Amino acid sequence: MTAIKTNPRQSLTVVDNRTGKTYELPIKDNSVLATDIKNIKAQPQDERPENETSQGLRVFDPAYMNTAVIQSKITYINGQDGILRYRGYPIQDLVHKSNFLETAYLLIYGELPTSSQSSTWESEIMHHTYIHSDIEGMFKSFRYDSHPMSMLTSAFATLGAFAPEANPSLQGQKLFTKAASGDLEALQSLDKQILRIIGKAPTLAAASYRMRQGRPFNRPAQGLSYTGNFLYLLDHLSGHEYKPHPVLEKALDALFIIHADHEVNCSTATVLQVGSSLVDPYSVMAAGCSALYGPSHGGASESAIRMLMEIGSPENVPAFMQKVEKRERVLVGFGHRVYKNVDPRSTAIRELAEEVFKVTGRNKLLDTALTLAQYARESEFMRSRNLYPNVDFYSGLIYQAMGFPLDFYPVLFAVPRCVGWLAHWRQQMLTPSGVKIWRPRQLYLGHGEREYVEAEKRKEKPDAAIFDAPVQVQHGGDSKRNNLATYRDERGSVTKAKL
Incomplete structure (x- = not known):
């Protein structure tokens, strides 16, 4: 150039x-x-x-390294300088001065709510927390060891089946996009689904947790905050006037603010991709959960804790990092696709961690984590690659100190991220020019036109690699027994033993 x-x-x-x-x-x-x-x-x-x-x-542009796919007014990130703002407000200010539901209003509607707006907003959401009893039955159909994120993803998709009035496939494809022209009925329907999803997200998440614990589901409680009610749904066993510890309640609320949105990340891009087909918002949320579930996205905090557990103690950090530098091991919780500086969310979380540890006791992995962070600051290998601790590195320490099981970490990410997904989905539905379905292009590198070859004339590819045919699959013992058996199939043919 x-x-x-x-x-x-x-x-x-x-x-x-x-x-x-x-x-x-x-x-x-x-x-x-x-x-x-x-x-x-x-x-x-x-x-x-x-x-x-x-x-x-x-x-x-493989993996969208430098492609802008939308125009947005929601979240601004400057990865070079480590800046994150919701609707213009620095994330640090919102963590210190706001609360989650107020921040949710800001992300979705563009401004911080007045006292009256905030009161109405909170009341509406907290009165949309109940789920249909048949959805509880759906949770009970899962295996006892199902991953909570799998259950949550399924639950959002199921929730859509209980809201046919919110399905454009049933009510007309312009059910929500008509709102862009000021159609009041369409706008009411759109905003009602937002209230429902934000209100029910903690209930669905808590049901996945209680299912894993083998405990009966709690009913949502009135009079508690959003995160207070969530902790109640998770932990209440018996008695009356249950109140979660205020420090833990506040810390979880702050973590929810931090995780609420992050521009067009993997799951938000998935939400917009799926949303562009004009499917119902519950299916959109399920798609977002599916993307968030991955270990490179919402599962990173779980992976970071597992890595720290494997390292074990501070004295093992240098040996582990030597393996990382030799590319024998993967370092989790450091670096970010966007941030080439300190992740501003990690700074806010470190302050939260200290408050939580005063209540729960010091996390045994903290010393290992701090040693690893110090190594990163002093290592030329890490500095040259802009590898600084990210949000997943510290959030996992707090979740573990609060007693959450590792496989629940992605769910704790998904509940607040629903707000960001909904903000982007609403912005998409309100596009004045209409919603165009997303359809990326590709560079086709495969064969040109070929003539069909009859089966008896085909030959195996001489330079075939391991990827060019199915690999040998291991089956269970029952398959071996069936392969040794003889029987007549549905056509009456005798099938003999295959082994």
Whole structure:
């Protein structure tokens, strides 16, 4: 790439050396339209027809490393300087001064609520916490050792089946998008689902937890805060006037604020991708949960704790890091796709950790974690790669100190992240120009057109790799016994032993 100095203007000049043509692409908000790049066309020259050269230039961006897919007013991240703001408010200010439901209102509707708005908002959400008793039955159908996140994902999808009035496939595809033109009925339906999902998310999450514990489900309690009610749903066993410890309640509320949104991350992109099909919002939430479930996303805090448990004690940190530097081990809880500086969320969480540890006692893994963090600060290997502790590194320590099982960590992430997903989904539904279905392009590198070969004439690929056919699959003992048996199949043919 060569830089040529010209008079400054908000455009990008591109010379296509294939054709000699020059194109001037407008720059708006420090971006160019991919569709403008598609206007750069040429005739194929010794190229595969699958490259579709004459149809315009494509942008190849594996894993969306530098592609903006939406215009948004919700969350701003500056990864270079370690900045995170919700609707313009620094995350640190919201953690110290706000509460989760107030922050949820801010993310979804754009402004901090007045006292009256806040009171109405909280009341509405806390009166949408109950779930249908048949959904409780659905939870009881799971195996005792099912992962809580699998149950939560299924529960959101099931919740949609209990709200047919909120399903565009049943009520018309413009059920929610009509709200963009000011249709009051559509806007009411849209906002009602938001209240339902935020209200029921802790109830569904607690049901997955109680199911794993083999305990009966609690009914939501009135008069407690959002996170207070969540802790009640999780932990209440018997007695009256249950009140969670105020420090733990406040810490969980702060963690919910920190996890509420994070721009177009993997799960939010999934939510918008699925939402662009105009499916119901409960299916959208289930899709978000599926993406969040992955160990590279919402499962990272669980993985970070497992790593610290494996390291064991501070004196084992150098040996572990030597393996990391040799790429023999994976370091979890450090670095971030966006942040090339200190994750601002991790700073806020470290302060929370100290408050929690005063109540719960010092986490036994804390010394190992602090030694690892110090090693990262002093290691040239880590500094050169911008590997600083991220939000997952410290949040797992707090969750463990509070007594949550490891497999529940992604659920504790999903409950507050529903707010961010809903904020982006609502913004998408209210797009004035309408919602276009997301349909990324690809670069096709496979075979050109081939002639069909009859089965008896086919030959095995001479240079076949292990990936080019199914590998041998191990079956259980019952399969071995069945393979040794003989029987007549449904067509009356005798099947003989295969082994």
